[in-house]
Amino acid sequence: MSVNSLKYNEIIQLLSISNTTLIAVSKTKPIEDLQEMYALGQRDFGENYVQELVDKETKLPKDIHWHFIGHLQSNKVKYIAPFVHLIHGVDSLKLLQEINKQALKNNRTIDCLLQLHIAEEETKFGLDQSEIEAIKLILPTLHNIRILGFMGMASFSENMVKVKREFIHLKNEFDLFKIWTNQNPMDATSNGISILSMGMSGDYQLAIECGSTMVRIGSLLFGARDYNK
Numbered sequence: 001m002s003v004n005s006l007k008y009n010e011i012i013q014l015l016s017i018s019n020t021t022l023i024a025v026s027k028t029k030p031i032e033d034l035q036e037m038y039a040l041g042q043r044d045f046g047e048n049y050v051q052e053l054v055d056k057e058t059k060l061p062k063d064i065h066w067h068f069i070g071h072l073q074s075n076k077v078k079y080i081a082p083f084v085h086l087i088h089g090v091d092s093l094k095l096l097q098e099i100n101k102q103a104l105k106n107n108r109t110i111d112c113l114l115q116l117h118i119a120e121e122e123t124k125f126g127l128d129q130s131e132i133e134a135i136k137l138i139l140p141t142l143h144n145i146r147i148l149g150f151m152g153m154a155s156f157s158e159n160m161v162k163v164k165r166e167f168i169h170l171k172n173e174f175d176l177f178k179i180w181t182n183q184n185p186m187d188a189t190s191n192g193i194s195i196l197s198m199g200m201s202g203d204y205q206l207a208i209e210c211g212s213t214m215v216r217i218g219s220l221l222f223g224a225r226d227y228n229k
């Protein structure tokens with residue numbers, strides 16, 4: 001067994017108490033590992049390479065919800081638009097417009113999370129305040145996407161005080177955005193802002209304490225990743 005089923009059950013129990021959804025992050029892992037996880041009952045999987053995601057989607061059961069969690073290039077949206085369940089990493093206006101366009105082509109509505117830049121030290125992808133404001137202006141014209149919430153990645157750090165500060169910052173921005181959408185109803189937010197995607201293997205418990213509703217966990221479940229394969 002390459003999947004840690006004990007850990008899986010432990011995490012599932014904790015998440016059910018706090019009403020949090022688990023995304024099993026399976027990037028770089030072979031099909032067999034995902035099948036094992038599927039047999040345990042897991043249906044939400046997260047990937048961050050387009051080609052790998054498309055390949056896995058064709059080989060695995062159709063009732064899997066595929067989450068795109070990484071940095072997505074606009075010219076690759078078309079490959080995942082037919083089936084993707086939720087795009088977590090929307091980090092530019094241009095990308096959001098392209099997702100809307102490809103969703104329309106596929107005659108569907110694609111659910112998205114806006115990725116906020118929250119890490120204080122490292123440069124990670126994500127929107128800043130002015131970009132959020134620009135997106136707010138354009139949202140009424142986008143009818144084939146739905147913004148369901150926010151996603152963020154904290155600093156990769158042992159300093160849990162700092163990580164906590166970043167999570168709380170994201171939660172505050174999430175709450176403010178929720179209030180704004182209530183005051184400005186439109187297609188793109190009509191389903192309500194309900195998802196806060198934050199927390200990974202190293203910080204998911206802290207993320208839940210800070211209000212996360214969706215955690216993205218890879219190495220705790222599948223073991224460390226080997227990028228040399």
Ligand SMILES: *Cc1c(COP(=O)(O)O)cnc(C)c1O
Nearest residue numbers: 025048069200201216217218219
């Ligand atoms: C790889 C990845 C994860 C999972 O990381 P682990 O530390 O293995 O749990 C979560 N979110 C994103 C965006 C990732 O790229």
